[in-house]
Amino acid sequence: MMETFRRWAAVAALALAVSGGLSPLQAAQERGAVTNLPLPRFVSMKSAEVNVRRGPSLSHRIDWVYKRRDMPLEVTAEYGHWRRVRDRDGAGGWVHYALLSGVRTVLVEKDMLELHARPDESTPVEAKLALGVIAHLGACEINWCELSAGGYSGWAVKTSVWGVEPDELRE
CATH class of the missing domain: 4.10.910 (30s ribosomal protein s13; domain 2)
Structure with a gap:
Protein backbone atom coordinates (compact mmCIF):
# COMPACT_ATOMS: atom_id res chain seq x y z
CA MET A 1 0.00 0.00 0.00
CA GLU A 30 13.67 12.11 -2.53
CA ARG A 31 12.82 13.07 1.06
CA GLY A 32 13.92 11.36 4.25
CA ALA A 33 11.17 9.33 5.94
CA VAL A 34 12.17 10.63 9.38
CA THR A 35 13.15 14.28 8.84
CA ASN A 36 11.46 15.03 5.51
CA LEU A 37 14.76 16.66 4.49
CA PRO A 38 16.20 16.05 0.99
CA LEU A 39 18.15 12.87 0.28
CA PRO A 40 20.97 12.85 -0.44
CA ARG A 41 22.14 15.92 1.52
CA PHE A 42 25.40 17.11 3.03
CA VAL A 43 26.06 17.46 6.77
CA SER A 44 29.21 17.63 8.89
CA MET A 45 30.56 15.76 11.92
CA LYS A 46 29.70 17.44 15.20
CA SER A 47 32.16 15.33 17.16
CA ALA A 48 35.88 14.68 16.78
CA GLU A 49 35.23 10.92 16.90
CA VAL A 50 32.29 9.14 15.29
CA ASN A 51 31.61 5.39 15.20
CA VAL A 52 30.42 4.17 11.80
CA ARG A 53 28.28 1.06 12.16
CA ARG A 54 27.24 -1.66 9.77
CA GLY A 55 23.54 -1.10 10.57
CA PRO A 56 21.24 1.40 12.29
CA SER A 57 21.58 0.39 15.95
CA LEU A 58 24.11 0.09 18.77
CA SER A 59 24.05 -3.69 18.40
CA HIS A 60 25.57 -3.48 14.92
CA ARG A 61 29.32 -3.84 14.55
CA ILE A 62 31.52 -0.73 14.30
CA ASP A 63 33.25 -0.90 10.93
CA TRP A 64 35.51 2.11 11.53
CA VAL A 65 35.77 5.43 13.33
CA TYR A 66 35.87 8.86 11.70
CA LYS A 67 38.28 11.12 13.61
CA ARG A 68 37.94 14.55 12.05
CA ARG A 69 35.56 17.14 13.52
CA ASP A 70 33.60 19.13 10.87
CA MET A 71 34.33 16.57 8.14
CA PRO A 72 31.63 16.76 5.45
CA LEU A 73 29.50 13.66 4.97
CA GLU A 74 26.61 12.88 2.64
CA VAL A 75 23.41 11.49 4.19
CA THR A 76 21.89 8.87 1.87
CA ALA A 77 19.23 7.27 4.11
CA GLU A 78 17.42 7.63 7.44
CA TYR A 79 16.14 5.08 9.92
CA GLY A 80 14.87 6.31 13.29
CA HIS A 81 17.72 8.11 15.04
CA TRP A 82 20.27 6.81 12.54
CA ARG A 83 21.63 8.25 9.29
CA ARG A 84 23.44 6.31 6.60
CA VAL A 85 26.37 8.45 5.48
CA ARG A 86 29.23 8.26 3.03
CA ASP A 87 32.47 10.17 2.85
CA ARG A 88 34.46 11.59 -0.05
CA ASP A 89 35.83 8.16 -0.92
CA GLY A 90 32.39 6.53 -0.98
CA ALA A 91 32.97 4.64 2.27
CA GLY A 92 30.23 4.87 4.85
CA GLY A 93 27.79 3.28 7.20
CA TRP A 94 25.29 4.22 9.89
CA VAL A 95 25.86 7.08 12.37
CA HIS A 96 23.64 8.30 15.23
CA TYR A 97 22.02 11.61 14.27
CA ALA A 98 23.27 13.35 17.45
CA LEU A 99 26.85 13.12 16.12
CA LEU A 100 25.99 15.05 12.94
CA SER A 101 25.49 18.76 12.35
CA GLY A 102 23.62 20.71 9.70
CA VAL A 103 26.56 23.12 9.51
CA ARG A 104 27.92 22.87 5.98
CA THR A 105 31.59 22.22 5.36
CA VAL A 106 33.59 21.11 2.34
CA LEU A 107 36.80 19.18 1.79
CA VAL A 108 39.42 20.87 -0.41
CA GLU A 109 40.31 18.57 -3.34
CA LYS A 110 42.94 20.74 -5.03
CA ASP A 111 46.29 21.57 -3.48
CA MET A 112 46.90 25.29 -2.95
CA LEU A 113 43.29 26.14 -3.81
CA GLU A 114 43.08 29.89 -4.35
CA LEU A 115 40.48 31.89 -2.43
CA HIS A 116 39.63 35.01 -4.44
CA ALA A 117 38.17 38.28 -3.16
CA ARG A 118 35.12 37.80 -5.38
CA PRO A 119 33.80 34.97 -7.59
CA ASP A 120 36.10 35.92 -10.45
CA GLU A 121 39.59 34.55 -11.23
CA SER A 122 40.84 38.04 -12.10
CA THR A 123 40.29 39.30 -8.52
CA PRO A 124 43.06 39.23 -5.89
CA VAL A 125 43.91 35.95 -4.15
CA GLU A 126 43.13 36.28 -0.43
CA ALA A 127 44.59 32.94 0.65
CA LYS A 128 45.48 29.44 -0.54
CA LEU A 129 44.17 26.25 1.06
CA ALA A 130 46.07 22.97 1.11
CA LEU A 131 44.67 19.70 -0.17
CA GLY A 132 42.49 18.04 2.49
CA VAL A 133 41.63 21.20 4.44
CA ILE A 134 38.09 21.38 5.80
CA ALA A 135 36.46 24.76 5.12
CA HIS A 136 33.11 26.19 6.17
CA LEU A 137 30.73 26.70 3.25
CA GLY A 138 29.04 30.04 2.68
CA ALA A 139 27.21 31.30 -0.39
CA CYS A 140 27.41 29.41 -3.69
CA GLU A 141 26.81 30.62 -7.21
CA ILE A 142 26.77 28.53 -10.38
CA ASN A 143 30.55 27.89 -10.48
CA TRP A 144 31.85 29.45 -7.24
CA CYS A 145 31.45 28.99 -3.48
CA GLU A 146 32.47 31.22 -0.61
CA LEU A 147 34.72 29.36 1.85
CA SER A 148 36.32 30.17 5.19
CA ALA A 149 39.11 28.32 6.98
CA GLY A 150 41.86 29.25 9.39
CA GLY A 151 40.70 32.85 9.70
CA TYR A 152 40.72 33.38 5.93
CA SER A 153 37.78 33.60 3.57
CA GLY A 154 37.20 34.02 -0.14
CA TRP A 155 35.65 32.49 -3.22
CA ALA A 156 36.82 29.22 -4.79
CA VAL A 157 35.84 27.29 -7.89
CA LYS A 158 33.09 24.87 -6.85
CA THR A 159 34.60 21.85 -8.64
CA SER A 160 37.68 22.06 -6.39
CA VAL A 161 35.82 21.02 -3.23
CA TRP A 162 33.72 18.05 -2.08
CA GLY A 163 30.60 18.61 -0.02
CA VAL A 164 28.43 20.69 -2.34
CA GLU A 165 26.28 19.61 -5.29
CA PRO A 166 27.41 20.85 -8.75
CA ASP A 167 24.08 22.65 -9.31
CA GLU A 168 23.62 23.84 -5.71
CA LEU A 169 23.00 27.54 -5.09
CA ARG A 170 23.26 29.09 -1.60
CA GLU A 171 22.74 32.59 -0.30
Missing part, protein backbone atom coordinates in the same frame (compact mmCIF):
# COMPACT_ATOMS: atom_id res chain seq x y z
CA MET A 2 2.77 2.45 0.97
CA GLU A 3 4.75 1.60 -2.18
CA THR A 4 1.67 2.35 -4.30
CA PHE A 5 1.30 5.70 -2.57
CA ARG A 6 4.96 6.56 -3.18
CA ARG A 7 4.65 5.72 -6.88
CA TRP A 8 1.48 7.82 -7.17
CA ALA A 9 3.17 10.73 -5.36
CA ALA A 10 6.19 10.54 -7.69
CA VAL A 11 3.95 10.55 -10.77
CA ALA A 12 1.95 13.49 -9.38
CA ALA A 13 5.13 15.46 -8.60
CA LEU A 14 6.48 14.82 -12.09
CA ALA A 15 3.18 15.94 -13.64
CA LEU A 16 3.30 19.11 -11.54
CA ALA A 17 6.86 19.75 -12.66
CA VAL A 18 5.95 19.32 -16.32
CA SER A 19 3.03 21.73 -15.89
CA GLY A 20 5.41 24.36 -14.49
CA GLY A 21 4.74 24.00 -10.74
CA LEU A 22 8.15 22.55 -9.78
CA SER A 23 11.51 22.15 -11.40
CA PRO A 24 12.29 18.56 -12.48
CA LEU A 25 15.04 18.49 -9.81
CA GLN A 26 12.58 19.40 -7.05
CA ALA A 27 10.06 16.87 -8.34
CA ALA A 28 12.58 14.04 -8.46
CA GLN A 29 14.26 14.79 -5.13
